[in-house]
Amino acid sequence: MVTAEPDLSFDIDVRAGEAKWFRRGNHAIWCGNRPVEAPPYVLHEWSEKGVHPFPVEGNKPVFHRVPEGTPYHIARLFGFWVVNDVDATLLTVKRGEVIHHMLTVGGRTDKPAEASVLFVCPKCATRFGEAKFAEVQFGYERFIDFALAKTRAFNADAKLRTCPKCGAVHPPIYGFHEDADTPAERAARDAD
Amino acid sequence: MMYADVYVDEPLHKIADDWDFLSEKVLPKFLGFRPVGDNVYGIRQILMETPKTLDTQKGTGPVIAVPHRRHFEIGPKGMMTIKRTPLVAHMTMAGTPHHTEFVYGYWHINDMDEISIDLPPTPDQPGYVLLIQGHPTGKESDRIAWYCERCTSLVHMSELVTGSHGFKDFWSWEKAAVRAYNADPKLRTCWECGHVNPLGYCGFSTNDTPEERESRLKW
Numbered sequence: 001m002v003t004a005e006p007d008l009s010f011d012i013d014v015r016a017g018e019a020k021w022f023r024r025g026n027h028a029i030w031c032g033n034r035p036v037e038a039p040p041y042v043l044h045e046w047s048e049k050g051v052h053p054f055p056v057e058g059n060k061p062v063f064h065r066v067p068e069g070t071p072y073h074i075a076r077l078f079g080f081w082v083v084n085d086v087d088a089t090l091l092t093v094k095r096g097e098v099i100h101h102m103l104t105v106g107g108r109t110d111k112p113a114e115a116s117v118l119f120v121c122p123k124c125a126t127r128f129g130e131a132k133f134a135e136v137q138f139g140y141e142r143f144i145d146f147a148l149a150k151t152r153a154f155n156a157d158a159k160l161r162t163c164p165k166c167g168a169v170h171p172p173i174y175g176f177h178e179d180a181d182t183p184a185e186r187a188a189r190d191a192d
Numbered sequence: 193m194m195y196a197d198v199y200v201d202e203p204l205h206k207i208a209d210d211w212d213f214l215s216e217k218v219l220p221k222f223l224g225f226r227p228v229g230d231n232v233y234g235i236r237q238i239l240m241e242t243p244k245t246l247d248t249q250k251g252t253g254p255v256i257a258v259p260h261r262r263h264f265e266i267g268p269k270g271m272m273t274i275k276r277t278p279l280v281a282h283m284t285m286a287g288t289p290h291h292t293e294f295v296y297g298y299w300h301i302n303d304m305d306e307i308s309i310d311l312p313p314t315p316d317q318p319g320y321v322l323l324i325q326g327h328p329t330g331k332e333s334d335r336i337a338w339y340c341e342r343c344t345s346l347v348h349m350s351e352l353v354t355g356s357h358g359f360k361d362f363w364s365w366e367k368a369a370v371r372a373y374n375a376d377p378k379l380r381t382c383w384e385c386g387h388v389n390p391l392g393y394c395g396f397s398t399n400d401t402p403e404e405r406e407s408r409l410k411w
Binding site for chain 1: 193194195197198199200202204207208211212213214228229230231235265267268274277279280281282283284285286288304305307309311314316317320322324325326327329332
């Protein structure tokens with residue numbers, strides 16, 4: 001039977017910090033929490049000039065937009081870099097002993113459709129190893145799985161971690177979901 | 193930090209002046225709606241003081257926490273009250289008519305999804321109401337509509353093709369649509385049950401005529 005049930009409105013509890021990606025309509029959304037005593041997540045953006053960190057300090061909430069096509073990385077949340085085909089936003093709100101985060105990707109019809117994972121040399125800021133995933137419309141978690149596979153291949157092969165410009169070897173990195181970390185990925189997350 | 197050696201040695205405000213939409217300098221740009229990149233944003237500050245009069249707490253602008261202000265949507269089961277909980281993001285899906293009482297006197301129907309989230313004030317920080325809606329393209333549109341308050345039949349609607357036209361005329365279109373609806377009792381009369389519906393009013397209460405101000409206090 002074919003039904004025409006409309007896609008109904010719904011809530012996402014940012015406080016719950018379920019740490020899962022939801023893909024509905026024009027946006028993919030992730031919410032996660034971080035205790036205030038833990039080292040904070042720090043958004044980084046890449047540009048031709050180098051890497052820009054966007055640290056959040058104090059109690060004031062922060063709402064930041066990452067433009068489409070800008071490589072970004074959130075230290076301690078994911079160790080690789082991401083390029084989306086549509087804007088992302090990061091909302092950071094401290095309440096009591098918890099810092100709440102809401103990351104959204106989207107805003108245009110039929111996007112996000114593609115996302116890329118890449119790496120940035122920590123010695124010269126060269127981007128390298130970019131790999132595109134073109135099935136984001138079927139769920140952002142699929143891209144996260146793709147990125148984890150690329151992360152593990154990267155960690156397993158020093159050649160893949162060698163900067164094509166300056167020859168520095170990138171240290172091992174980590175995937176998106178902390179609970180999926182291997183001991184080596186956990187160590188890399190903790191060291192960042 | 194892994195990338196500390198390649199950090200750009202410039203203050204953040206020089207890199208991107210509006211990198212934090214909630215900063216005091218940037219926030220006023222988002223009082224109405226502002227398209228930036230792939231989304232359209234609206235941000236209002238939640239003030240903590242008690243309103244002196246009822247009508248100072250109505251309309252678009254700084255929002256004073258009003259416990260009885262309700263949000264509505266119309267779905268397959270009819271009109272529903274939407275509970276808004278602080279720090280819970282509510283996604284109004286494209287095509288869903290929605291209305292917030294005392295703030296805008298019509299039903300907004302968007303071809304794009306809208307995410308709204310209330311960040312309540314803390315003892316040392318103001319709160320915010322944050323709205324993120326997708327950016328329309330092509331024939332994607334915004335509509336304002338009126339449904340009969342008795343039987344929920346659609347009585348009148350106006351459309352702006354914001355996908356191709358943009359948002360530059362959004363507020364003048366909104367005001368003209370409200371005024372046209374208010375000027376003609378036939379437009380406000382339900383074709384189904386005959387009920388004459390109350391006047392509409394705009395998102396900016398400064399536009400109110402005395403009659404619209406009166407209507408704003410009702411629904």
